[in-house]
Amino acid sequence: MSISVSNISKSYDAVKALQDISFEVKSGELFGLIGPDGAGKTSLFRILTTLLLANEGTATVAGFDVVKDYKKIRNSVGYMPGKFSLYQDLTVEENLTFFATTFGTTIQENYDLIQEIYVQIEPFKNRRAGKLSGGMKQKLALCCALIHKPKVLFLDEPTTGVDPVSRKEFWEMLKRLQQKGITILVSTPYMDEAALCDRIALIQDGKILQIDTPQAIVKHYPKQIYNVSATNTYELTNALKAYEYSHSVYPFGEFVHYTDQRSDFNPTELKAYLESKNLSDLVIEKTKVTIEDTFMELAK
Numbered sequence: 001m002s003i004s005v006s007n008i009s010k011s012y013d014a015v016k017a018l019q020d021i022s023f024e025v026k027s028g029e030l031f032g033l034i035g036p037d038g039a040g041k042t043s044l045f046r047i048l049t050t051l052l053l054a055n056e057g058t059a060t061v062a063g064f065d066v067v068k069d070y071k072k073i074r075n076s077v078g079y080m081p082g083k084f085s086l087y088q089d090l091t092v093e094e095n096l097t098f099f100a101t102t103f104g105t106t107i108q109e110n111y112d113l114i115q116e117i118y119v120q121i122e123p124f125k126n127r128r129a130g131k132l133s134g135g136m137k138q139k140l141a142l143c144c145a146l147i148h149k150p151k152v153l154f155l156d157e158p159t160t161g162v163d164p165v166s167r168k169e170f171w172e173m174l175k176r177l178q179q180k181g182i183t184i185l186v187s188t189p190y191m192d193e194a195a196l197c198d199r200i201a202l203i204q205d206g207k208i209l210q211i212d213t214p215q216a217i218v219k220h221y222p223k224q225i226y227n228v229s230a231t232n233t234y235e236l237t238n239a240l241k242a243y244e245y246s247h248s249v250y251p252f253g254e255f256v257h258y259t260d261q262r263s264d265f266n267p268t269e270l271k272a273y274l275e276s277k278n279l280s281d282l283v284i285e286k287t288k289v290t291i292e293d294t295f296m297e298l299a300k
């Protein structure tokens with residue numbers, strides 16, 4: 001096991017940031033922590049990278065205990081914090097050299113691991129980190145987290161605030177790092193990124209709602225979901241919520257996602273009800289379950 005978390009809890013005064021969290025990440029796995037802001041992801045990352053002490057529970061990373069063996073963990077893991085972690089006044093090259101020196105290595109020694117990412121920012125190697133674009137900063141931060149060849153890589157919301165093209169590129173890079181044998185724990189609030197992980201833990205209010213492969217999580221969703229639309233989405237949502245058989249109603253892109261309490265649900269009946277509420281241009285059609293739907297159901 002590369003990461004093992006047993007019954008970890010963490011509170012900040014009255015705020016219970018993590019409540020009895022347990023899970024394991026296998027060696028070489030790409031594991032995602034999926035949850036909204038404030039779910040407790042950063043607290044968990046800080047505990048696993050030995051920067052924060054838990055109130056209860058134990059955890060090991062790369063076989064080392066996060067409390068007793070904290071120095072060994074610091075040498076064996078790479079951590080890319082959510083907030084920009086680089087020295088804004090140092091150049092790209094100076095930042096990377098700084099991180100390499102801190103770990104007693106050089107850029108040359110481990111260049112093979114970062115090469116693919118570094119070549120993209122090398123043309124700007126003399127630019128100060130504070131003057132880089134969001135995507136460039138993210139690539140530099142990843143290089144800095146990798147420069148000492150970590151066994152386990154912790155990435156806290158690496159794609160937050162990054163454009164969709166750069167996000168896609170970033171996930172492709174992660175897949176290639178995984179192929180080099182690095183275990184990766186990554187957090188994201190973007191549900192579409194969950195599908196790119198081997199396994200995910202859905203987390204909310206400091207609690208794990210479910211852990212499984214993205215495919216299994218979607219497969220076990222208990223209901224048929226319908227895309228519903230009408231001219232007036234606000235009134236449509238209110239009408240659906242007021243419908244006596246509604247199980248769940250929430251906005252989903254251009255549609256409202258609807259599930260019914262009954263197993264013998266008939267969309268024609270719902271259409272008649274919505275028409276009686278003066279809603280027009282109605283569309284009611286079956287749709288596929290996504291991770292976000294599962295999250296909404298579990299978080300209900």
Ligand SMILES: Nc1ncnc2c1ncn2[C@@H]1O[C@H](COP(=O)(O)OP(=O)(O)OP(=O)(O)O)[C@@H](O)[C@H]1O
Binds near residue numbers: 035036040
């Ligand atoms: N130092 C702190 N003092 C008090 N409360 C804190 C502290 N750090 C985090 N919290 C609270 O603990 C909860 C979990 O925060 P945490 O940062 O771990 O979650 P997160 O999922 O990473 O969210 P975000 O993306 O917003 O950072 C939140 O309610 C947060 O306000």
